[in-house]
Amino acid sequence: MLDTIATVASNTEIAPGYKLLTLNFNQAIHARAGQFAMLKAHDAFEPLLRRALAIYQVGGATQLSFLYQVMGRGTQALALLKPGGRVDALIPLGNGWAEFFDNQSAEKNPSSLAPIERAIVVAGGIGSASVLMWCEELRQKNIATQIFFGAASARVAQGCGLADFRALNMPLTLTTDDGSLGERGFVTAPLERFLRDGGNQQAAIYTCGPWVMMKRVAEIAEPFKLPCFASLEAPMGCGFGVCVGCVVAMKDADPKSYGAYKRVCTDGSIFPAERIQWEVAAMTH
Amino acid sequence: MAIQPHDTKVEVEVAGIKFNNPVLGASGTFGYGLEFAELIDLNRLGGFCTKGLSAQPLPGNIPARIVETHGGMLNAIGLQNIGARAFVDEKLPLLRRYDTRIIANVFGYSDEDYLEAIQMLNDGAGIAAYELNISCPNVKEGGIVIGSSPVAAARLTAKAKAIAARPLIVKLSPNVTDVKVLATAIVEAGADALSLINTLVGMSIDVNTRRPRLNYGTGGLSGPAIKPVAVRMVHEVASCVNVPLLGIGGIASTIDALEFIIAGASLVQIGTANYYDPTVTMKVIDGLSQYCASKNTSVKELVKSLVKD
Ligand SMILES: Cc1cc2nc3c(=O)[nH]c(=O)nc-3n(C[C@H](O)[C@H](O)[C@H](O)COP(=O)(O)OP(=O)(O)OC[C@H]3O[C@@H](n4cnc5c(N)ncnc54)[C@H](O)[C@@H]3O)c2cc1C
Ligand SMILES: Cc1cc2nc3c(=O)[nH]c(=O)nc-3n(C[C@H](O)[C@H](O)[C@H](O)COP(=O)(O)O)c2cc1C
Ligand code: FES
Numbered sequence: 001m002l003d004t005i006a007t008v009a010s011n012t013e014i015a016p017g018y019k020l021l022t023l024n025f026n027q028a029i030h031a032r033a034g035q036f037a038m039l040k041a042h043d044a045f046e047p048l049l050r051r052a053l054a055i056y057q058v059g060g061a062t063q064l065s066f067l068y069q070v071m072g073r074g075t076q077a078l079a080l081l082k083p084g085g086r087v088d089a090l091i092p093l094g095n096g097w098a099e100f101f102d103n104q105s106a107e108k109n110p111s112s113l114a115p116i117e118r119a120i121v122v123a124g125g126i127g128s129a130s131v132l133m134w135c136e137e138l139r140q141k142n143i144a145t146q147i148f149f150g151a152a153s154a155r156v157a158q159g160c161g162l163a164d165f166r167a168l169n170m171p172l173t174l175t176t177d178d179g180s181l182g183e184r185g186f187v188t189a190p191l192e193r194f195l196r197d198g199g200n201q202q203a204a205i206y207t208c209g210p211w212v213m214m215k216r217v218a219e220i221a222e223p224f225k226l227p228c229f230a231s232l233e234a235p236m237g238c239g240f241g242v243c244v245g246c247v248v249a250m251k252d253a254d255p256k257s258y259g260a261y262k263r264v265c266t267d268g269s270i271f272p273a274e275r276i277q278w279e280v281a282a283m284t285h
Numbered sequence: 286m287a288i289q290p291h292d293t294k295v296e297v298e299v300a301g302i303k304f305n306n307p308v309l310g311a312s313g314t315f316g317y318g319l320e321f322a323e324l325i326d327l328n329r330l331g332g333f334c335t336k337g338l339s340a341q342p343l344p345g346n347i348p349a350r351i352v353e354t355h356g357g358m359l360n361a362i363g364l365q366n367i368g369a370r371a372f373v374d375e376k377l378p379l380l381r382r383y384d385t386r387i388i389a390n391v392f393g394y395s396d397e398d399y400l401e402a403i404q405m406l407n408d409g410a411g412i413a414a415y416e417l418n419i420s421c422p423n424v425k426e427g428g429i430v431i432g433s434s435p436v437a438a439a440r441l442t443a444k445a446k447a448i449a450a451r452p453l454i455v456k457l458s459p460n461v462t463d464v465k466v467l468a469t470a471i472v473e474a475g476a477d478a479l480s481l482i483n484t485l486v487g488m489s490i491d492v493n494t495r496r497p498r499l500n501y502g503t504g505g506l507s508g509p510a511i512k513p514v515a516v517r518m519v520h521e522v523a524s525c526v527n528v529p530l531l532g533i534g535g536i537a538s539t540i541d542a543l544e545f546i547i548a549g550a551s552l553v554q555i556g557t558a559n560y561y562d563p564t565v566t567m568k569v570i571d572g573l574s575q576y577c578a579s580k581n582t583s584v585k586e587l588v589k590s591l592v593k594d
Contacts, residue, residue: 001323001324003324003563003564040561046355046356047353048353048356048357048358048508048509048557048560048561049353049358049560049561050560050561088561088562090563234348234349235349235351235352235353237351237358237360237557237560238559238560238561238563240320240324240563241316241320242314242315242316242320242321242559242560243313243314243351243360243362243560244313244336244345244350244362244365245350245351245360245362246348246350246351247345247348247350247365248348249347249348255344256344257342257344258342258343258344258365258366258367258368259344260344260345261344261345261348261365280347280348281348282348282349
């Protein structure tokens with residue numbers, strides 16, 4: 001973990017409301033797929049808190065990109081950054097997807113029943129930012145991978161990096177809520193069909209997206225007894241474990257005991273879905 | 286400019302404890318200290334206050350627990366902590382490797398809880414002092430319930446002082462009509478020092494759901510937004526008690542820290558700023574050294590040096 005000031009190489013619009021921020025660091029960052037950073041425009045006093053963004057792409061040892069949706073004050077301040085601008089960055093943070101892949105990690109996380117022969121990646125909306133690098137890594141590992149990519153509309157799909165996912169040349173099923181591109185409806189519908197039609201052999205599911213989507217993915221995976229891992233979102237105060245603001249409720253702990261809540265930033269952001277008490281939403285969207 | 290780690294101009298002594306400089310991490314914003322080992326040189330830090338420790342570990346409140354506001358944030362963490370025993374057994378041995386003053390922040394739902402936690406902490410080698418948190422607004426018992434009654438606060442202070450193996454700092458709440466009444470009662474009951482302020486009770490509503498943004502309903506406001514209130518309270522309390530004060534509330538820069546010192550604080554605690562600027566404590570330590578050098582003064586001389594014409 002490093003607290004540093006990075007320099008903006010570029011900050012380009014991918015689709016209306018979605019931007020790709022590429023940062024140059026003054027030293028090498030050893031980032032793993034699924035990890036994130038806490039970022040803030042260096043010269044912006046307001047808002048105070050840094051924002052969590054997944055590491056989207058690596059452009060060399062000292063260059064990383066972030067794909068983000070321009071929403072409130074923090075991401076609006078990031079959207080104003082120009083090349084040469086400065087960004088406060090705490091990086092890299094979180095556990096990353098690889099922790100839930102091999103035998104070794106299976107000891108720490110009993111639900112990652114290795115060997116995993118196939119992977120299913122379910123990305124919803126800007127949750128895509130957390131899984132692009134993981135899809136690439138799965139391909140390098142020669143793991144047969146099926147991608148499910150859901151977005152609200154064609155514009156959002158574009159903004160969430162659809163072109164980069166297509167460029168991977170991996171099997172990809174696309175849905176949009178309004179039917180403007182791909183299948184109409186939620187991404188969980190084709191996922192369920194796929195599993196029923198036998199796509200579930202020795203597979204692990206990796207998902208990142210809106211809370212309700214991940215909750216539904218976990219429900220779908222359950223009867224198939226598939227290991228399912230979700231990268232969670234929670235409002236973050238610090239990103240490195242000290243505010244205890246970013247918690248999620250754990251299913252396997254007594255609600256009155258110390259372990260009832262875990263921090264998304266340092267205990268996650270990725271958790272086995274079966275451990276999460278999905279009814280207690282960390283985010284209200 | 287490189288500054289010597291132990292610049293004598295910024296040294297302070299409070300309740301018999303020597304601090305290399307007056308800059309501490311505030312409770313609940315500094316974890317158990319170790320989380321910062323990768324980010325700052327803990328040996329340069331004046332000290333820090335642990336997350337509120339209770340006799341039994343606590344789960345904390347149901348999320349959402351934090352929400353950002355203008356110039357600050359609201360939190361309702363609900364004292365999630367590993368417990369005093371685990372702190373002594375698991376964290377202290379690692380913390381003892383560092384040359385920094387460790388202040389254990391203590392919390393309970395009742396007087397007995399507080400005393401039990403202090404008993405457990407009395408066993409822990411390496412703790413410099415206790416900070417009695419009678420000002421947490423995010424619990425239904427203990428905390429602010431005790432801290433807003435001069436009688437209850439004085440009673441607990443006296444009991445805690447009687448068993449505490451170390452100096453006792455009592456942390457005041459700003460959510461009272463007259464902080465001077467509380468401060469006086471607590472000092473008369475035996476407190477060695479006072480720290481102030483804890484967070485101000487606030488609320489934020491999501492207009493789409495018409496629900497509070499925090500699951501707990503209300504939360505404690507912290508960050509730069511509360512600094513003027515905190516400086517005023519330190520100034521008021523400095524005028525009515527003669528124990529050292531630890532100033533807290535919205536400190537994010539050297540100038541902020543100096544305001545508290547001039548108003549009457551011997552030590553300062555930095556809270557929320559650590560979240561968005563994890564190395565802020567180091568910057569303020571350097572800044573205080575530079576200020577003292579340029580004005581040819583010392584922190585000791587600056588404490589309670591407000592000019593009154
Ligand atoms: C581990 C992690 C990785 C993320 N990766 C990405 C990414 O790669 N791309 C991307 O566009 N977004 C990502 N997000 C979500 C992103 O952090 C929020 O969209 C962003 O914080 C919103 O800030 P704002 O200033 O635009 O909104 P505001 O509404 O002004 O934010 C107010 C507060 O709420 C918090 N908040 C609001 N929305 C979210 C949210 N969805 N998740 C968490 N906190 C939120 C903010 O951090 C802030 O403290 C990630 C979140 C997490 C936890
Ligand atoms: C998330 C959070 C958790 C806190 N937890 C504690 C605590 O456990 N005990 C305590 O005495 N104060 C706690 N505080 C209060 C701080 O120590 C400090 O008094 C307050 O935040 C004001 O300082 P600041 O504006 O610099 O943050 C907490 C504050 C925050 C923001
Ligand atoms: S964001 Fe502060 S503990 Fe996770």
